[in-house]
Amino acid sequence: MRQGKRIASLLLALSMLGAAGMGYAVDARAADEVRGSAVYASGATYSEGLDARCEIIGYQRYVGANSGCFPARGDKVAVISPSELPSRRQVDAAKSGLAAWGFVPVEGRHVCPETRTLDELIEDLTWALNDPEIRAIFCVRGGSGASEVMDRLPLELIENAKKPIIGFSDITVYHSAWTMAGVPSIHGGMNEAFSWNPESCAEAERHMLLGEIPTYRCRTDTPCVDGTAAGVLIGGNLSTFVSVLGTAYDCTRLDKPYILFFEDCDDNLREIHRYLTILKHLGVLDNAAGFLFGEWTGLPADGEGNFGAVRGGEFESVADMIHREFLTDTDIPVAFDFPAGHARVNYPLLMGGAVKLSVSGGVYTVEMSDAELPARDTVPTAPAVTETPAQAVTNPAAPDSADSTEPKRCMNESLQWLWYYWFCLFGFAKPA
Numbered sequence: 056m057r058q059g060k061r062i063a064s065l066l067l068a069l070s071m072l073g074a075a076g077m078g079y080a081v082d083a084r085a086a087d088e089v090r091g092s093a094v095y096a097s098g099a100t101y102s103e104g105l106d107a108r109c110e111i112i113g114y115q116r117y118v119g120a121n122s123g124c125f126p127a128r129g130d131k132v133a134v135i136s137p138s139e140l141p142s143r144r145q146v147d148a149a150k151s152g153l154a155a156w157g158f159v160p161v162e163g164r165h166v167c168p169e170t171r172t173l174d175e176l177i178e179d180l181t182w183a184l185n186d187p188e189i190r191a192i193f194c195v196r197g198g199s200g201a202s203e204v205m206d207r208l209p210l211e212l213i214e215n216a217k218k219p220i221i222g223f224s225d226i227t228v229y230h231s232a233w234t235m236a237g238v239p240s241i242h243g244g245m246n247e248a249f250s251w252n253p254e255s256c257a258e259a260e261r262h263m264l265l266g267e268i269p270t271y272r273c274r275t276d277t278p279c280v281d282g283t284a285a286g287v288l289i290g291g292n293l294s295t296f297v298s299v300l301g302t303a304y305d306c307t308r309l310d311k312p313y314i315l316f317f318e319d320c321d322d323n324l325r326e327i328h329r330y331l332t333i334l335k336h337l338g339v340l341d342n343a344a345g346f347l348f349g350e351w352t353g354l355p356a357d358g359e360g361n362f363g364a365v366r367g368g369e370f371e372s373v374a375d376m377i378h379r380e381f382l383t384d385t386d387i388p389v390a391f392d393f394p395a396g397h398a399r400v401n402y403p404l405l406m407g408g409a410v411k412l413s414v415s416g417g418v419y420t421v422e423m424s425d426a427e428l429p430a431r432d433t434v435p436t437a438p439a440v441t442e443t444p445a446q447a448v449t450n451p452a453a454p455d456s457a458d459s460t461e462p463k464r465c466m467n468e469s470l471q472w473l474w475y476y477w478f479c480l481f482g483f484a485k486p487a
Contacts, residue, residue: 102352103373104318107275107392109402111259112420117266117408119425121239124217125266126190128157133183133191135163137176138225139198143167145246149195152249156261158191166195177204184216191264195246197224202298205229210236210304221245221264224320224397227291232304234289234407242291242316242395243403252401260403268405271421275392277374279414282388284345286312287428288410292396293319293330300337306407307339311428314410315339318349318396323360324376327351331381340381342431345388345412347421348377350396388412390419 117125126132134149146167150160163179165171183192205228213236220229221241233240243260244252259269289306290296296317299305307313319327334340351373363370370376374391382389390412394400409426413419 099356100321100353101356102350102354102398104277104348104350104392104396105394105398105400107273107277107394109271109273109394109400111255111269112272113270114262114267115270115424117239117268117405117425119427121217121237121408122266122425124219124238126158126264128265130158130190131161131188132158132193133163133179133186133189134160134166134193134195135179135183136166136195137180137204137229138194138200139196140171141167141195141246145195148246148250149193149248152246152257153193155249156264158264160193161189173200173203173207176200177207180204180208181212184212184218189218191218192220193245194220194222194226194229197222197226197245197292199225201225201228201295202302205232205299205302205304208232213238219264221260223395223401224292225295227295228299228304230291230406231289231296231299231306234287234306234309235304237407239405239407241403242406244401247401251399253399256400256402263403263405268408268423269403270423271393271402272418273390273393273421274418275390276417277372277391278378279391279417279419280382280385280387280389281414281416282345282386283411283413284312284314284388285409285411285426285428286314286344288316288347288404288406288408288423289313290316290347291318291406293317293327294322297330297333300333300339307337307342310430312344312431313342314345314347314412315343316347316349316393316395316404316406319351320397321353323355324370324373325360325362327373328362328376328380331377335381343387346382346390347393347412348374348389348391349393350398350400352397388414388419390414390421393421 116122132153134146134153136146146162150162153160163182165175165179180192183189210232213233217238219238219240220226220233221243222229222245223242226242226245230240230242241260241263243263244256248257248260262269287306287309289309300307319330322330331340354373358369361370363376366379370379393402395402395404404421405423409424409428411420411422411424411426413422
């Protein structure tokens with residue numbers, strides 16, 4: 056099975072190289088459309104968790120204490136990138152997409168220069184939180200850098216602003232901080248919501264940004280654990296999530312029950328196991344009321360990191376490893392293959408809000424709401440946290456979206472593609 060995935064990956068990567076040589080534009084992640092072989096990006100990788108059948112069975116209006124957090128059509132939405140630098144193409148895709156949804160996108164001052172400092176990154180986010188005309192914060196891309204920002208950003212700033220932030224991947228750090236500040240956030244597509252994700256995902260994200268929360272029903276052939284549980288939905292990208300542990304913005308210190316959602320990309324089974332082991336040792340897994348696992352993309356097709364031989368036999372999948380290593384005696388609901396993460400299908404989730412997870416015979420529902428949750432019996436004691444005082448930042452008003460003609464220097468996308476094709480070409484030299 057793994058060899059077949061690797062061959063399919065090789066053929067797809069070669070076809071992408073040929074298309075590029077003929078002058079066609081190729082999306083590095085378009086490989087996810089090959090659903091049967093679960094191919095992702097490089098020819099040396101594949102993905103799991105992409106085969107669930109998911110449908111939206113209804114929407115409900117968010118009417119709880121945080122109902123005023125959500126913007127309305129015609130409101131201004133900040134377009135920033137509080138992680139890595141995006142390209143101008145990515146920024147423009149986000150702005151035009153938000154405008155098509157009926158919002159007024161306003162680009163921060165430091166979104167797309169050739170270089171920028173951490174202070175400038177913090178300045179954009181602080182402006183977006185403080186400006187009373189901005190009603191939501193849309194992240195252009197993830198990458199890295201969010202932890203350094205949150206180490207210097209007080210939670211009170213988020214709590215007082217009461218504005219949702221939208222994104223995933225490295226934005227997982229902000230989801231944790233927003234949850235600790237008592238403000239809901241949206242785990243969903245960024246620039247790719249308007250250029251790559253299916254229309255059904257983009258439409259669900261538009262509804263959620265307006266405070267209309269979907270309920271999902273999914274079917275999967277991956278073995279799950281039956282049961283029903285309710286809790287605050289926390290988590291995101293697994294490898295990023297471990298970086299919030301022990302910080303002032305560590306959402307595992309909530310005084311309410313929680314349900315963990317995890318997806319990951321570009322890690323092997325050994326690395327995924329290591330992250331989950333850290334969570335296990337800190338009691339995070341034991342304190343969960345339920346588990347919702349998403350997509351695992353960019354797994355090495357040659358089996359690198361599959362240490363199942365010393366655990367009674369090679370692991371058949373990430374789900375198999377999780378079952379055998381972490382869930383052998385669990386009696387709480389566990390669902391796999393929710394279509395969210397770094398693959399093409401990325402349905403939005405409301406982080407920091409209540410969710411009811413019901414699992415039965417390979418069918419599960421994810422019902423997000425504004426329900427009040429009881430306090431849990433015990434809250435784990437976190438390590439002592441020393442907050443770094445946030446630097447005082449005076450933010451000039453960001454330019455209006457109409458000023459988008461102002462020249463900006465952006466990353467050289469040609470170099471990005473050159474690196475990508477180099478990796479595709481030479482990545483096949485790895486031994487099987």
